[in-house]
Amino acid sequence: MSGPIISMENVGVAFNAQLRVGSPRFWALEDVSLELHRGERLGVVGRNGSGKSTLLRTIAGIITPDRGRLMRAPVSCQLLSLALGFVRHLSGRDNAILSGLMLGLRRREIIRRLPAILDFSELGDFFDQPISSYSTGMLMRLGFSVAMQVEPDVLLIDEVLAVGDSEFQQKSGAALRERIHSGATIVFVSHGDSQVQQVCNRALWIEHGRSVMQGPVDAVLAAYHAAGHAGPADAGR
Amino acid sequence: MRLHLVELILFSTYAELRAERARSYLGLLWWIIEPAMNMATYYFVFAVILKSGGPDYIPFLLIGLTLWQWFKSSVSHGGYSIWQQLPLVRQVKLPLQVFPSVQILADTVKFLCILGLLLVVLWSLGYPPNITYIALLPVLLVELIFTAAASYVMAAVVPLVPDLRFVIEQVLQILMLLSGVVFSLDGVPQGLRRWFELNPIVELIDAGRGILMHAQWPNWAALGRVALISLALYALGSLLITRLTPRYVKLPA
Numbered sequence: 001m002s003g004p005i006i007s008m009e010n011v012g013v014a015f016n017a018q019l020r021v022g023s024p025r026f027w028a029l030e031d032v033s034l035e036l037h038r039g040e041r042l043g044v045v046g047r048n049g050s051g052k053s054t055l056l057r058t059i060a061g062i063i064t065p066d067r068g069r070l071m072r073a074p075v076s077c078q079l080l081s082l083a084l085g086f087v088r089h090l091s092g093r094d095n096a097i098l099s100g101l102m103l104g105l106r107r108r109e110i111i112r113r114l115p116a117i118l119d120f121s122e123l124g125d126f127f128d129q130p131i132s133s134y135s136t137g138m139l140m141r142l143g144f145s146v147a148m149q150v151e152p153d154v155l156l157i158d159e160v161l162a163v164g165d166s167e168f169q170q171k172s173g174a175a176l177r178e179r180i181h182s183g184a185t186i187v188f189v190s191h192g193d194s195q196v197q198q199v200c201n202r203a204l205w206i207e208h209g210r211s212v213m214q215g216p217v218d219a220v221l222a223a224y225h226a227a228g229h230a231g232p233a234d235a236g237r
Numbered sequence: 238m239r240l241h242l243v244e245l246i247l248f249s250t251y252a253e254l255r256a257e258r259a260r261s262y263l264g265l266l267w268w269i270i271e272p273a274m275n276m277a278t279y280y281f282v283f284a285v286i287l288k289s290g291g292p293d294y295i296p297f298l299l300i301g302l303t304l305w306q307w308f309k310s311s312v313s314h315g316g317y318s319i320w321q322q323l324p325l326v327r328q329v330k331l332p333l334q335v336f337p338s339v340q341i342l343a344d345t346v347k348f349l350c351i352l353g354l355l356l357v358v359l360w361s362l363g364y365p366p367n368i369t370y371i372a373l374l375p376v377l378l379v380e381l382i383f384t385a386a387a388s389y390v391m392a393a394v395v396p397l398v399p400d401l402r403f404v405i406e407q408v409l410q411i412l413m414l415l416s417g418v419v420f421s422l423d424g425v426p427q428g429l430r431r432w433f434e435l436n437p438i439v440e441l442i443d444a445g446r447g448i449l450m451h452a453q454w455p456n457w458a459a460l461g462r463v464a465l466i467s468l469a470l471y472a473l474g475s476l477l478i479t480r481l482t483p484r485y486v487k488l489p490a
Contacts, residue, residue: 015487019399057486061330064483081328087252089259098252101245102329130259 004035005075005185006059006154011068012209013054028054030209031068036154041186043200043217045193045224051209052189056156059187075185078103078152080160082143092127092134093118096146103150113149120175121145122168140164144172154185193221246335250342257343268347269354276302279419289420293450296359300446301418303355307348308384308438309409314340315388316405319478319485320396327486333478337392341385359449367452376444376455383437383467389474396485417442437463 011032014025029051036042036059044052057063058070060077085102086095096117100110118127121141131139140163162173180186180199188199196203196217203220205212207227213220258264279298284290290298315337319326322336360366395401413419416438425433433439440456440463447453 013487016489018489057327062327063486079328084329085325087256089256090252094252094255098248101241101248102325102331104241106241107244107248 002038004037005073006036007071008032008034009069011058011065011070013058013063014066028209029058032206032209032211034204034211034214036185036187038185039183040202041180041188041200043196043203044187044189044206045191045196045203045221046206047191047229050206052206053158055206056158056187056189060156075153077154077156078150079156079158080147082147082160082163083139086131088132089130091129092123092131092142095131096142099146100149105150117145117149137165141168148175154187157186157188159190196221242332242335246338246342249339253339253343254346268350272306272351283419296362296364296450297446298419299355299358300449301442303351304380304442304445305413305416305418307344308380311341311344311384312387312391313405313409314344316391316395317402319392320399323396323485323488333482334389334475337388341388345381364450369448369452369454372448372455376441376448376460379460379464379467380441382471383463386467386470386474389471389478393474393477393481396488397481437466
């Protein structure tokens with residue numbers, strides 16, 4: 001049995017509240033501890049403002065903790081980011097390459113995947129038009145198709161499970177579910193219970209930047225609701 | 238890992254130039270028209286109105302402005318680059334040296350176009366190509382390193398103190414006047430002149446004018462000194478960016 005690939009002990013993260021000399025710092029994470037093992041699908045529940053997104057970005061290595069200990073095995077962690085680094089005046093094709101490079105792919109890998117991106121995004125001739133001529137739905141389709149090309153060791157998902165119009169939502173949701181259940185390691189942030197139940201095999205509850213409980217999904221969700229949070233009848237998209 | 242970053246920088250530079258072309262009717266023509274208008278303005282003020290130029294004033298001014306503009310636009314574009322990309326910095330883990338590097342490269346591409354045009358103009362004015370053109374390569378390389386160094390340092394600091402944006406343009410303006418870009422520093426008293434020559438830009442522009450106008454080899458010792466200072470400053474700028482990166486993501490959005 002190998003150890004965790006990511007572990008946090010009493011991690012805290014502070015932000016500057018505003019650009020003022022001597023302005024107080026604001027602790028978005030106060031005291032979070034967690035362990036993530038290979039192949040696990042960890043769901044993070046908590047109210048808005050409890051620090052869920054900050055936690056994800058800390059796991060991704062974008063944010064460095066101000067206190068506590070964070071250990072990460074040599075694995076790649078990537079946030080599922082749509083339309084990362086898109087430039088308005090460039091074509092869909094060029095933006096796919098640019099965004100792929102930012103997400104850590106080599107250029108030849110992206111070029112090899114361009115047909116798949118074009119196919120999945122259903123953009124047709126628009127693929128070679130500047131994205132400034134795209135509708136919001138088209139942008140989402142391109143963004144999602146590019147994001148799905150990246151295959152990190154640990155995939156971090158912030159709420160988004162499906163995008164676009166209803167038809168594309170089904171397709172993107174199915175693609176993401178397939179990725180999730182193909183043995184990938186996932187950290188999934190949500191305030192929708194049913195999604196966490198569907199996706200995850202372990203859960204962590206955080207409140208005001210502190211980890212309150214982690215363990216089996218049902219037990220954590222039960223405790224979370226017992227503490228007076230929204231019931232199981234919440235909107236599961 | 239490294240190769241991947243090179244690909245990212247090159248493709249982002251292409252994207253930057255491509256987007257710039259798409260943002261105006263005349264597109265790429267502005268790379269030439271804008272500096273040409275700038276040169277015409279200085280020529281009008283200093284040569285026509287103030288009658289301060291000598292017989293060689295046109296090549297003197299054109300060379301000075303071409304080399305200066307490259308430095309100036311790289312420093313102001315590169316200096317703002319991380320600050321402008323903060324939303325992206327919060328989303329993805331990247332070595333942030335990428336952002337100023339892209340701006341410097343894009344400005345270097347534009348500079349090379351203008352340099353080509355400058356050479357043609359100089360030849361037609363009676364300053365033909367000569368053997369010392371070989372020395373142009375090291376001179377431009379040293380200017381590139383110095384430019385990158387100054388851009389990195391600015392890029393590192395501006396996100397933390399965005400107020401600097403209001404100061405940079407003024408400082409660049411003063412630096413231009415102190416660098417002998419539009420008028421010769423020959424009139425500066427000997428005692429003061431030593432201080433002026435501490436400015437790397439003075440050295441670089443002098444070397445450029447020597448080569449292009451007088452077929453003169455650069456002062457290698459001085460050029461070497463500027464190269465060393467530039468490399469040290471470049472390392473410092475890069476280190477600053479790396480060290481300050483954890484603080485950028487914690488700035489208020």
